[in-house]
Amino acid sequence: MSQSSKIVHMTTVHHLYDTRIYHKECVSLKKSGYDVSLMAPVDELNDSQDKQNKVEIIPLKKYTNRWKRMLLGPIHAYKKAKKMKADIYHFHDPELIFVGWLLKKKDNTVIYDVHEDYYTSIMQKEYFSKPIKKLIGKLFNSLESFLIKKMDLCLAEKYYVDRYQRGTCILNYPILNEKLINKKIDHHTASDKLLYTGNVTVERGAFYHAGIPKTLKDKHVYFVGKCASELAEQMKEHAGEKHNYLHFDGIDRFVEREEIDDYYLYENWIAGLAIFPATDHYLKKELTKFFEYMSAGLPIICSNFPKWQAFIDQHQCGITVNPDNKQEWIDAVDYLKNNPIEAETMGYNGRKAVLNELSWESQETKLLAWYDQLLNK
Missing domain, CATH: 3.40.50.2000 (Glycogen Phosphorylase B;)
Incomplete structure (x- = not known):
């Protein structure tokens, strides 16, 4: 050079x-x-x-x-x-x-x-x-x-x-962040909060995620990433009476890397979300947010597309659900809340995979x- x-x-x-x-x-x-x-x-x-x-x-x-x-x-x-x-x-x-x-x-x-x-x-x-x-x-x-x-x-x-x-x-x-890698997550005291990071769009499950508060009692969803204001309003309408359980940081603006990392650091999240509808565009992708959730020690809850299922099975780092079966969403979140040792193991497995190879x-x-x-x- x-x-x-x-x-x-x-x-x-x-x-x-x-x-x-x-x-x-x-x-x-x-x-x-x-x-x-x-x-x-x-x-x-x-x-x-x-x-x-x-x-x-x-x-x-x-x-x-x-x-x-x-x-x-x-x-x-x-x-x-x-x-x-x-x-x-x-x-x-x-x-x-x-x-x-x-x-x-x-x-x-x-x-x-x-x-x-x-x-x-x-x-x-x-x-x-x-x-x-x-x-x-x-x-x-x-x-x-x-x-x-x-x-x-x-x-x-x-x-x-x-x-x-x-x-x-x-x-x-992901770039290794020592604060994230070293953060201890106590899944015994996990909050009632779920996290989604990255751009928010319909194709990336905006309305699926917005419907979670109606489906899962008292569960808050935080969206950290750019989201059009018009879409955010539509998502709140979709949540109905539970619209106050949706939280947005990034309406009509780009959210920088450091801001997203701060969200990973300062909350004991139940899991990181990626419940997407089935489209050809995402069926084969390994989402960047997967690696970020894993780096932060978060279990992943994502759609059960074959490639995503294989990824989760390989690294034992989360739970896959049928995006059109809300009972599976409930079961996944309840499992992580009621089985903190298993949730901690998933987070550990994901973090270990990032440190070793991803x-x-x-x-x-x-x-x-x-x-x-x-x-x-």
Whole structure:
């Protein structure tokens, strides 16, 4: 690796302090000695330098309108990126794929970081009709296949190899937090509170989780992650008389990593939730929140999709339920409340798995070795 190697990470969609992009990839590369810049939308242009890790911030305009962002955001990003003459351009959004194609030269590397299964993501968009979704999905597949031929691929999920058939898996395992790892959770004194972290959407079980207070007596649900205000109101309506048992931190705003960790630290939660409806987009995913719950020593209560069932069985770290069978929700929570030793064992098993094999430290090593290989090609 050359100390002068210039690395530019690019996003027009994600928050500046997105956990994967900023806290994991950019900070790891910076600590290793690379000259790292992050191009991302920001609210204020007062500061172009991150004080803590000295990752140079290249501000992009933040668009509140999705269509303006998709049209104008890439143009803005390309104009700035081409002036930087980076050794590696590493972009994180499919709407930047044409920008990546334009930036690719013989003497540089362009990395397409695949965060999602974008085809199934398109197919579950509610604001498109089914025929339109199929057309967009087909066009996206064709365009993507053509444009990425000369790019290197960074895959956030193991199963993405089935779709792309090449690429390097840099998985979204959690950064080890000593306070979380060392926190003792007394399941004998667990509260009547359940935790959900991450973005709140209908596809991620918003209404299932909102219905828990009606189904389970006196159980509070805390949502820590970005949630549209309109959706939050709909969830409260869904909870009916129990709407005061829903608690939101993140309405219309991004919740930073440190804030989420504080929630893990300062409460004896019954479990971490991930009761999702069955959609093609999530059936094969190992959710990032799984690893975070495990790191915090929380048992997981999640949907019984085959891949998720296999994951829970392998690590013995939680309980799976049929998302459409509320009696199974009741049984799962009652079991954890009434069997604190078993709940503690699940939390211990999950934390042990993260420490031994599922932490970002293992992926950081892969990321740095891969970058070194790319720069020495």
